[in-house]
Amino acid sequence: MQPKLTLKQKVYYIFEGGHEQFKNITKKFDTFMMLLIFMNVVAFTVETVDFVHKSMGVFFFWFENISITIFTLEYLIRLWCITENEKYKHPIKGRLRFMITPIALIDLVAFLPAYLPFLFPTLRADFRVVRAFRLFRLFRLLKLWRYSASIRLLVKIIITKKEDLQVIFFTIFLLLVVAASLMFMIEKEHQPEKFSSIPQTMWWAVSTLTTVGxxxxxxxxxxxxxLGAFIALLGIGLFALPAGIISAGFMQEIDHNSKTEIVEQNTTSIKNAFYTSPFKIGEMSATRRLIDVVSLKSRLELSEEDIFDAIKNEELRIRYKKNAREDRFANTYVIEHFECNREYGSYINRDTNITIVSPMSYAEHSIGHFTSHLAKYIKADYISNEMYGEASDLNSEYAFSFTFNDAFRHSHEEGIPIAFTHFKEDLSSVIQSDETVFIIKASDESEPEHFNLHFGGQKDEKNFSIAKNTFKDIPKLKLFYQELKQVFSVAPYNYKFAMHKYYDNTHPNSLHQYIARSTDADVATIYINADLIEWTDNKTYFQIIKALGDTIRKVFHYRSDEEAQTLVKEDIAYTKSQENNI
Incomplete structure (x- = not known):
């Protein structure tokens, strides 16, 4: 289950948005603030009418004080909860950085001038100063930038088109100077009082170019x-250009937003398709492993372009499923769906004594689906790297190994993605010293073994008594291995088993050794044959998850150390009979 939100987090999401749970509250809060700002501007203008001010002066006084109080509280609350934003996480430096952002400065100017006469009583005596402070109330209009999507859109367009607008405004300024200079030379002798200098003539140039006259x-x-007629004709077209540029920007944004909305709808449709699976793991509903692109095109009536646009979402990815056997369907593109709540992928803290770690959910087909359902079924904590491939990945932005890396041994930050740092932090946070950790990876499908158990040994070490064992509770580990073989080595599975085969498990740069070293938990890596995970039919696939989950629960969730040792002794005959296979 996801950790509960703190009060500060709840307030942050209400004020800043970004959380589905508080979407309606955020919308109501924004509407209230926009209404308050609008009423402040209306009050400011109406108050200048003498008879209204005399008859409703008390109302305006209290309305202004209440508004100042609300704006002040809003600013202080934002300052308090802004540390929930990753950009402003530091309690002091983060808040200072936030305070100098344009939107925060606007919030400050909206109420701060109202306090200055109280802080400096001498200012009250000068009525001109008091009126100047009242003019600052107009700055509250700028607060609409925070609450109005339309104003934010206008600002965004101006920023996007700033280079085009800069060229236009520079051209206008140049034309103003040239027009004023020419008219000054032509009219100075005939109207020296009106065209006495170029700066004075600029007034004529402005009124003519803007066609105000x-x-x-x-x-x-x-x-x-x-010359005046020529300048006026130029002004008609020239001053229309900025409006045209901004209008074109609006049309582009509207078109972009429309396409984005369609993409989001298609993304939702594709995600929902994964939840229509008829299969279950026990009583738990399961999602589809994958959906091929051809099925999506025909069933959801989407074009290939629609699908490829939709999978840019962080919780969908496309794979090329290559046919390696004649009895399998043809090569095709398939879509996978995964949950993502971290920069690296998925983190779920169910507060249990077992953690499932999947470091290669991005690099290996279907392993993320397998491990997420296994963790959900046995109610284990779950950490999965869904975003980063190995160092040789074609996408250089995400080419960083979460399975073998010297960053597991050294604390240097150069070249280390922040996602990897958070991955290690989450491992340390969720895994306790008395817990059991299973790292689950896919082995090469050419290997004959279906399950390959590793717990800190060198390649081909075939016993439980090894020098660098990362699993302290040997009786439970033996029992687990025996139970696995009892379940999967017979019909209908008839799977083969191995221990420390093909891979060395001792290197300090490995994820396995990092978890064992940093948490002191019992750590085992289970390699499951990729052919079993990727190509097994759905019925068998989900049966495997259930059987593996039941075995883990049987040994680790519900057994004490004493019970595990007793079961090992009771099963000594089976152990001896299988020694040759270990």
Whole structure:
């Protein structure tokens, strides 16, 4: 289960949004704040009417004080909970960085000037100062930037088109200077009082270029009139350009938002398709392992472009499923769905004594699905790397191994993704010294063994008494191995088993050794044949998850050390009969 939200987290999500649980509350809060800002502006303007001010002065006084109190509390509460944002996580430096952001400065200016006359009583005596402070109330309009999506959209468009707008405004300024200079030279001798200098003539240039034409200053010479007409015609087209650029930006954003909405709908449809699986693990519902692109195109009536746009979502990925046998379906693209609540993938703390770790859910087909359902079935803690492949991955942004890396041994930060740091932090947080950890990976499908158990030994060490054993509770480990073989070595499975085969498990740079070293928990790695995970039919696949989960629960969830030792003694005959196979 996911950890419960703290009060600070709840307040943060209400104020800043971003959490589905508080979506309606956030919307109501934003609406209230926009209404309050609008009423403040109305009150500011109406208050300037003398008879209204005289008859409703007390109302305006209390309304202003209540508004200042609300704006102040809002600012302080935001300052308190902003540390929930990763950018401002530090309790002091983070808050200081937040305070100098444009939106925070606007919030501050919206109420701070109201306190200055109280802090500096001498300012109250100067009525001009008091009126100047009242003008700051207009800055509350800028707070709409925080609450209004339309205003944020306008600001976004201006920022996006700033280079185009800069060129236009520079051209306008250049034209203003040229027009004012020419008109100054033409009209100075005939109207020295109105065209006495270029800066004074700029007023005429502005009113003409904007086609306002106040009529207070105008040329009287023929050449001046011709120039004025030419400048006026230029102004009609030139001042329309910024509006055209912003309008084009609006259309692009509207088109983009429309496409984004369609993509989100398609993404939701594809995700929902994974939950229509008829299979169960015991009484637990299961999701589909994968869905091939052809089925999505036909069943959901989506184009290939729709599907590829939808899988850019962080909880969907596409794989090329290569046919290696004649009895399997043809090569095709398939979609996988996974849960993601961390930069690296999935973290679920169910507060149990067993943790399932899947470090290669991105690199290996279906292993993420297998391990997530196994952890859910046995109610184990779960950590899965769903985003990063091995160091040789074609996507350089996500080419970083979570299974073997010298970053497990050294604390250097250069070249280390922040996601990997959080991965290690989550491992340390969820795994306690008295717990059991299973790292589950897929082995090469060419290997004849279906299950390969590792617990700290060197390659081909075939006994439980090894020098660097990472599993302290040897009786339980023996029992677990025996139970696995009893379940899976007979019909209908007839699977083969191995111990420390093909892989060395002792290197300090490995995830296995890192967990054992940093948590002191019992750690075992189970390699499951990739052919079994990827190509087994659905019925058998889910039966395997259930049988493996039942075995783990039987040995580790419900057995004490004494009971495990007793069962080992009772099963000594079976152990001896199987020694040759170990």
């Amino acid at each position: 106040y009529g207070d200053v105008y040329p009287i010479t023929s050449l001046g009139k011709a």
